[in-house]
Structures are given as C-alpha cells and as structure tokens.
Amino acid sequence: MNIWLSNIIRFVLCISLQVLLFNNLNIYGICTPYIYILFLVSLPIELPRWAELLIGAATGLVMDVFCSSIGVHMSACVLLSYLRPLLINLFVQDKERLSGDVDIDKIGLQPYINILAILTVAHHIMMFTVESGSASMWWLTLIRIVASSILSFVIMIGYELLRRR
Amino acid sequence: MRSLLQLLARYSILLMFLALETLSLILAVKNSEYQRSRFFTSANSISGWTYSIATNISDYFHLKGENEKLNEEVARLQNENNALKNTIIGLQENKPQDYIYSDLDKEFINGKVINVNKNKAHNYLTINKGTRDGVNADMGVISGNGIVGIVSASNERFSIVIPVINTSLHISCKVKGSNHIGSLSWDGKDYRYANLEDLAKHIVVNAGDTIATSGYTTNFPEDMLVGVIEEVKTSPSDAYHKVRVRLATDFSSLSQVSIVKNNTIEEQLSIEQTIK
Structure with a gap:
C-alpha cells in the first residue's frame, strides 16, 4: 500500500482509538494508556527530521483538541519525535539500507522493544508532568507515569507482536 | 557570520525542537480561559462531532440500565397514582381526613422476566423477584401492555408465574363498558x-x-387491560358466546413486569372467613 495512505489510515485509527476508547479507560484514576504514539513510533524511517518534528507537534495538537488541553500532548509528542531518530541511530546498526515504516520485522525485536519502551516512558513523563503543572502531588504524578507507561507499552507491543503473525 | 550560519545549520533540528517545545510549554502554562475558549471554538466542531457520535453509540449500551430505571419509575408512579386515586375517592365521599385510605392498599413491585415458556400447554415464567422483595404466591403480575399472570410460588430470590397462557389458569374478566x-x-x-x-x-x-x-x-386491581375481542361466535345450541380474545401482552417479547402486591388482602380474607 502507498506509504502516505497507510500512514494517514494509521493516524486516523490511532487517534480515534485513543479518543473513543482508551481515554475512557481510567483504572483507579491513575492508569490511562496512551497508545496513539504508536503512530509516531511507526513513521517511515527515512522521514526528514524537521518533518517528523512537525508531524509530532501536529499530532499532539490534535490530541490536545480532543482532550481539552493545550500544549500537554504537543510537548510530549515533540519530545518523542525528537528522540526517535536518535534512538534509531543508537539501536539500529545498518539504518541506511532500511526504508518504510518502522516495525519489528524491519529493525528486529530487541531494538524495537528498546526504542518503544524509551519513547513511551519519555512521552509519558513529559505529558503527565506538564499536565500536573506543579511539583505538588509529585508522587501521584510518578505513580501515573509508571502505571500508564507499563500499560501503554504492553498494549502497543502486544498489538505489534500480534500484527506480525 | 558564516560560522554562525554553519552553527545554525548544524543545530537546526535541535533549535527547531527547542522552539516547538518552548511553544507548547508556553501554551500549556499560559493557557488562560480566554485562550482556551478561542482555541476550542475553532477546533471544537470536529471533536464535538466525534464525541456526539461516540455518545450516540455508547447510549445504546446503556439502554438496558435506562430501561430498568424507567420501569422502577413506572412502578413508583403506579404506586403514587394508586394512592392519589384513593385520596380522591375519600375526598369525594367527604370522609374525615383520618378515614381517607391514601396509604398504599396496592403496591407495584418492579421485576424482570428471566425465563419464558410459551410453547407448552402448562407454560410458566420465572421472574427475578422473590420473598425478600415482598413477592409471594397469588400476587398478580402485569406488564406495560396488559396482565401477565399470577405468582404460583416464590423462594427468596425468584418467583414462578403462571401466565395467562397456561391452560390451568382462569381469570375473572369483564367486557369494558358493559361490566x-x-x-x-x-x-x-x-x-x-x-x-x-x-x-x-x-x-x-x-x-x-x-x-x-x-x-x-x-390478584388484580380492577380495569387492568387483558386484551381485545378478536371474534365472537354464537351457536344456537350453546347458551354462551364463544369469544376469542387477542391478548394485550406479547409473551414472545416479555421482559419488564410489575408484581401487584395487595396490602389489604389479609383483611379482606379474614372478613370473608367469618361467614364461611
């Protein structure tokens, strides 16, 4: 399938799943999975870095519209989009011969898990910190970050593993 | 100057990242209610549209609960209606205040049919209310459309109802208007x-x-709907009409019912006992 089309479809699917389903999931008030970042994680490997940053900012802004927040998701997504190429350079050796969407088959399971885990944690730290807006209740924010990161990661890696079969 | 430009080019991505990050953080920190409303009135139509569709869909999943709530409300209103009726009758008869029986001589208990049997000669229903809800044998059961049957047995949580469509049940009925x-x-x-x-x-x-x-x-209060006459057959050798009645209650789609609890039944039976 056309790489543009497949990414647009993935964008719509990720955002609508997040908005309609996962945003309503709030386990004990601390744990909400943010799986829409799978769209940003899976963007084509050869995407220019400036474009990736802009796509990240735009995606975050769209989520902000749906979550009635400004800048919260945007800051987290910009951070994620900035870190992703650096992590790919770090964990994937022969990056130059690869092209197309990032997935397990392309870059290998271990590098994929590393990249996804770090990006998820980075996104969640940024998002929950900006959202809380202050250092008070920092322990609650920390619990939210840890619980939500674990759940988000499990859902996303589970989906990617199932998709592979 | 040239080296500065080179420096900028080298770190352009980092600068862009920092600029976007700063922008988003400023937005997040400085969002006053005014900015918020400006931002969301322009963007709200899409998210509002999405959420209204989602709500429409999720409403379907809440229909069951809503339905039960409505039925409880119906039972409550039936009780209230009954009390008001009694008060009106009392007032019309100019009884002193103390003799108006506005207390509930009949109560309606809301229940749900959990098992229906409609294809045998001796059909029965099971409902999810029992003695702990105040349901006992011989109480009438009605639905929103018409009468259903009579409770034949109850345990703590469930009751068996003999419906109208059971050959062993006979219910005293009248033709409305002629009595x-x-x-x-x-x-x-x-x-x-x-x-x-x-x-x-x-x-x-x-x-x-x-x-x-x-x-x-x-079992039943007066004037509960039973059905409508479908056809009347009269033969010269028979002293009675053969009347076929289309039942008001649809037993194929029966779900919510009310059980009629007659609070004055013991008084009535005890006075009737005295002349036997």
Whole structure:
C-alpha cells in the first residue's frame, strides 16, 4: 500500500482509538494508556527530521483538541519525535539500507522493544508532568507515569507482536 | 557570520525542537480561559462531532440500565397514582381526613422476566423477584401492555408465574363498558389468543371490545387491560358466546413486569372467613 495512505489510515485509527476508547479507560484514576504514539513510533524511517518534528507537534495538537488541553500532548509528542531518530541511530546498526515504516520485522525485536519502551516512558513523563503543572502531588504524578507507561507499552507491543503473525 | 550560519545549520533540528517545545510549554502554562475558549471554538466542531457520535453509540449500551430505571419509575408512579386515586375517592365521599385510605392498599413491585415458556400447554415464567422483595404466591403480575399472570410460588430470590397462557389458569374478566363478567382461559394453542367463557348469549359483545380485569379477585386491581375481542361466535345450541380474545401482552417479547402486591388482602380474607 502507498506509504502516505497507510500512514494517514494509521493516524486516523490511532487517534480515534485513543479518543473513543482508551481515554475512557481510567483504572483507579491513575492508569490511562496512551497508545496513539504508536503512530509516531511507526513513521517511515527515512522521514526528514524537521518533518517528523512537525508531524509530532501536529499530532499532539490534535490530541490536545480532543482532550481539552493545550500544549500537554504537543510537548510530549515533540519530545518523542525528537528522540526517535536518535534512538534509531543508537539501536539500529545498518539504518541506511532500511526504508518504510518502522516495525519489528524491519529493525528486529530487541531494538524495537528498546526504542518503544524509551519513547513511551519519555512521552509519558513529559505529558503527565506538564499536565500536573506543579511539583505538588509529585508522587501521584510518578505513580501515573509508571502505571500508564507499563500499560501503554504492553498494549502497543502486544498489538505489534500480534500484527506480525 | 558564516560560522554562525554553519552553527545554525548544524543545530537546526535541535533549535527547531527547542522552539516547538518552548511553544507548547508556553501554551500549556499560559493557557488562560480566554485562550482556551478561542482555541476550542475553532477546533471544537470536529471533536464535538466525534464525541456526539461516540455518545450516540455508547447510549445504546446503556439502554438496558435506562430501561430498568424507567420501569422502577413506572412502578413508583403506579404506586403514587394508586394512592392519589384513593385520596380522591375519600375526598369525594367527604370522609374525615383520618378515614381517607391514601396509604398504599396496592403496591407495584418492579421485576424482570428471566425465563419464558410459551410453547407448552402448562407454560410458566420465572421472574427475578422473590420473598425478600415482598413477592409471594397469588400476587398478580402485569406488564406495560396488559396482565401477565399470577405468582404460583416464590423462594427468596425468584418467583414462578403462571401466565395467562397456561391452560390451568382462569381469570375473572369483564367486557369494558358493559361490566359483564366472564372467565378468561387459554386453549393451549396460540400464545397470542385466549378465550372468554361464561358470557351469556343475551349480552351484546362485538369484535374490538376491550377486555379488562374485573377486580373481583384479589390478584388484580380492577380495569387492568387483558386484551381485545378478536371474534365472537354464537351457536344456537350453546347458551354462551364463544369469544376469542387477542391478548394485550406479547409473551414472545416479555421482559419488564410489575408484581401487584395487595396490602389489604389479609383483611379482606379474614372478613370473608367469618361467614364461611
């Protein structure tokens, strides 16, 4: 399938799943999975870095519209989009011969898990910190970050593993 | 100057990242209510549209709960209506305040049919209310459309109801308007129809007349809808009409019911005992 089309479809699917389903999931008030970042994680490997940053900012802004927040998701997504190429350079050796969407088959399971885990944690730290807006209740924010990161990661890696079969 | 430009080019991505990050953080920190409303009035139409569709869909999943709530409300209103009726009757008879029986002589308990049997001669229903909810044997059961049957047995949590479509059940009914009494029974064939017996030939009944409970039994209050006369057959050798009644209650889609609890039944029975 056309790489543009497949990414647009993935964008719509990720955002609508997040908005309609996962945003309503709030386990004990601390744990909400943010799986829409799978769209940003899976963007084509050869995407220019400036474009990736802009796509990240735009995606975050769209989520902000749906979550009635400004800048919260945007800051987290910009951070994620900035870190992703650096992590790919770090964990994937022969990056130059690869092209197309990032997935397990392309870059290998271990590098994929590393990249996804770090990006998820980075996104969640940024998002929950900006959202809380202050250092008070920092322990609650920390619990939210840890619980939500674990759940988000499990859902996303589970989906990617199932998709592979 | 050139080296500065080179430096900028080298770190352009980092600068862009920092610029976007700063922008988003400023937005996040400095969002006053005014900015928020400006931002969201322009963007709200899409998210609002999405959420309204999502709500429409999720509403379907709440229909069951809503339905139960409505039925509880119906039972409550039936109780209230009954109390008001009694008060009005008392007022019309100019009784002193203390003798107006506005307390509930009848109560309606809301229940749900959890098992229906409609294709045998001796059908029964199971409902999810039992003795701990105040349901006991011989209480009448009605649905929103019409009467359903009579409770035959209850344990703590469930009750068995003998429905109208059971050949062993006979219910005292009247033709609405003329107040002639007949006995409704089922012939064991079609769960949509029952027969009204013991209606003498001189009484004029027509197809389309409404059949309601007579109120002569303790199970049902007066004037509960039973059905509508489908056809009337009269043969010269028979002293009674053969009246076929289309039942108001649809037993194929029965779900929510009310159980009629008659609070004055013991008083009534005890006074009736004295003359036996």
